[in-house]
Amino acid sequence: MLSQGETTSEKKLKEKLAMLFQITELQALIDLQQRSYRLLRWVADGVDRGFLSFSTAHRHSSLPGSAQEWLREHYQNIPENARPDPHEVERFCAFFTTYLTNSFDLHQAPGQRRYSPDAHCFCPMCSWLVDAPHLQTKKLSNRDKRRAHNLRITAIKHVAVDLGEPLEDQGIQSILDTRDGTVDASLIAYGFDLRKRIKGIATGPAILSLWRSFAWHESGSPNPEFELQAEMFVQAELQVRHRLTNDRH
Known part of the structure; x- marks a missing residue:
C-alpha cells in the first residue's frame, strides 16, 4: 500500500533502498550510538566529580578491549540507558x-572557563570562573570540513553505483549546491560511518562536521529538538536517488 502522496516510482525506489540501508540495522546502530x-x-561526569580517575577513564574510552573488560566488570553499576544488551x-x-577520535577530547587538566547563568552577560560583575569540563567537543579545522565534503561526494557515488547511473562531477555538485542536498548526502555518509564504528574504525572529526550538517540549524547553532531516526537515512537516500535519476532523464 502506498503512503499518502507516494507514487509507484517512489515505492519502487524505497524497495531498492533496502540494498544500502535496512531500517532494522539502522535502528540498532542508532541505539548503540545513543x-x-x-x-x-x-564517564566524563565521573572524572569531573572525582570518582573516576582521568587515566582510568581515558584508557577505557580509547581501547575497545579495555572498555569491554571494564564494562563487563561494572555492568550493573552503569545506568541502564547507557549500557548495551550483553550480546x-x-x-x-x-x-x-x-x-x-571523532568528536571529543578528554582533557586531564582542562583549566577554567568563564560562566554566566543562561549566558546572559560575561562581564566581570555577571560572570565568574568555573572548572571547565574534562570532556570537550573537538574544534573543527578546515581540513576536517574538506574531509567531510569528500565523504559526502563518496556517499553520492555509492548511491549512483547502486542505482546503475553514470555520474559526473557536475551531477554531484548540483546536489551539494543545495542545503537539502548537503543534508541528504551528510546523512548517507554518516550512515555508512555508523557501520564502521561498530568495528572500532574512527574516521575522525570530519564525522562531527557531517553531524552538524543535519543536527544543527543552518545558522550554525545546535538544534536541541533534533533526534536521529532511522527513517531519515532512508528518506535522504530516496531524495538523492531522485536527483540522480531526474538529472539524467
Missing part, C-alpha cells in the same frame, strides 16, 4: 571508543 554517548557523558558488548565498546 547508549555509548550516554556512557561517555557518564552487544563487543560492538558497543568498539563504537564507544570512536568518540575520542
Whole structure:
C-alpha cells in the first residue's frame, strides 16, 4: 500500500533502498550510538566529580578491549540507558571508543572557563570562573570540513553505483549546491560511518562536521529538538536517488 502522496516510482525506489540501508540495522546502530554517548557523558561526569580517575577513564574510552573488560566488570553499576544488551558488548565498546577520535577530547587538566547563568552577560560583575569540563567537543579545522565534503561526494557515488547511473562531477555538485542536498548526502555518509564504528574504525572529526550538517540549524547553532531516526537515512537516500535519476532523464 502506498503512503499518502507516494507514487509507484517512489515505492519502487524505497524497495531498492533496502540494498544500502535496512531500517532494522539502522535502528540498532542508532541505539548503540545513543547508549555509548550516554556512557561517555557518564564517564566524563565521573572524572569531573572525582570518582573516576582521568587515566582510568581515558584508557577505557580509547581501547575497545579495555572498555569491554571494564564494562563487563561494572555492568550493573552503569545506568541502564547507557549500557548495551550483553550480546552487544563487543560492538558497543568498539563504537564507544570512536568518540575520542571523532568528536571529543578528554582533557586531564582542562583549566577554567568563564560562566554566566543562561549566558546572559560575561562581564566581570555577571560572570565568574568555573572548572571547565574534562570532556570537550573537538574544534573543527578546515581540513576536517574538506574531509567531510569528500565523504559526502563518496556517499553520492555509492548511491549512483547502486542505482546503475553514470555520474559526473557536475551531477554531484548540483546536489551539494543545495542545503537539502548537503543534508541528504551528510546523512548517507554518516550512515555508512555508523557501520564502521561498530568495528572500532574512527574516521575522525570530519564525522562531527557531517553531524552538524543535519543536527544543527543552518545558522550554525545546535538544534536541541533534533533526534536521529532511522527513517531519515532512508528518506535522504530516496531524495538523492531522485536527483540522480531526474538529472539524467
